[in-house]
Amino acid sequence: MQSLPLFHRVAGQKIVVLGEGEAAAAKRRLIERAGGICVGEPEAHHARLAFIAIDDAREGEAAAIRMRCRGLLVNVTDRTALCEFTVPSILDRDPVLVAVGTGGASAGLAKMLRLRLERLLPPGLGRLAQALGMAREAIRARYPQGADRRRALDIALGEGGALDPLTEHGAGVVDDWLVSDADTMREGRYAIALRSADPDDLTLREARLLGSADYVVHAPGVPAAILNRARADAVRVPVAESDTTGDGVIVAIHGP
Template sequence: MIETLPLFHCIAGQPVVVLGVGEAAEAKRRLVERAGGLVVEDLQEGIDKGARLAFIAHEADTAAEADAIRARCAGLLVNATDRPALCDFTVPSILDRSPVLVAIGTGGASAGLAKQLRLRLEQILPQSLGALASALGKARSALRARFPDAGERRRALDAALGIGGELDVLSEAAEGRVEQWLSGAEPLPAGVVEIVLRSADPEDLTLREARLMGSADVVAFEAGVPVQILDRARADASRVAVAPGPVPAGQGLIVVLRSKPKTT
């Protein structure tokens, strides 16, 4: 289970309340402005203008708590610096490959940990990743025309963007190959694939098994398959509990998870 729901909030051109003085408040103002928001430094003015978010960076606990309660009662979501108990949302560490954004959060437990994870990922993800996203966005109509079925389209993209694929996301040159890939891309076969679990640890899934679960249209699973394994599937994939035995083929890619074999 995840403790918070990650969302990307569009605030361009919208009023956002930022209260407080000092370095923490200035950092929040810069963050809001970076996303195109309009900083409002008076809570009542922000409420009157229809603000939906409030960043509260007062040094005094009493002032922070009072403004957090007032903002929340007015319907605003609140982030109070260094006060997790007052927060409706937390601010992640952001890796920017616009339009690709990677947000890393720890639920307020450790901003330092989130920062170090971002710095590691900065070394891995190429600067060209944003250009690849833009190229795929421009090719959306052509991609839908070539693969009218959503499942086929998803599987073709998964294969192309995966490790060693023509559009491997870690390749610096991938964005220049979108048109060429699309002109020759073929539908990938669907069907039923069985995965017999070796343990309850999702880290024991092979790369191929993890890729199949991420691409599956339907995940069928026997009793005893742990939820942490099921959570590796696409969030919008259908989940179906099945009894031991053959699973009939259907439309799209069906991944069948078999419980860990019993040892004798």
């Protein structure tokens, strides 16, 4: 990755916006939508972020230097080389946010991807997220062990699952799932024979297994691009080639 994607909580925080015109106005709308307070350069010492939308290249660069010298992280519209952070195209299903970024390569591409995703995600996705948040303690009570809880949610939220996020759900769906007798504790060992070093060559099933595995046992030659498809908190266990199920094979293990 060329950038580390993060979500900043800016409610009640001052953020510098310099410049006039539609680009600056768009940044102000975005900041205010997230609860931030737009300020000018005189209040930069109270801010953490700065957005610069100045048409003149020299003036924009000079403003970026001034803001950076005051310790702010800077975004300069249409000047990727001067940016310390970029602004993604945002799909809002509050509290679910999907941010599509291209590292500043093409805002148009990010926008079109976001528009395609808009058609895929149901309007009620935010309600599902809120229901899961409100049921956090009830979910912990039913599945006290973290690994069990992750597996249960992976299955329920998976394709065709009781809480499939791409399906429109009615009220009470999370409560119904918690009291259901559905099989939520599938576990086992799954061997994945790699066909290439390209993670896009994984089948959908293989990608899902990697994405929900608790442990990933792999031969030394398995590419990092493949391993990166596993959960960030999954335990990686490198083993000798002779201990795997074949040359270039990765094994995803669910359960203890």
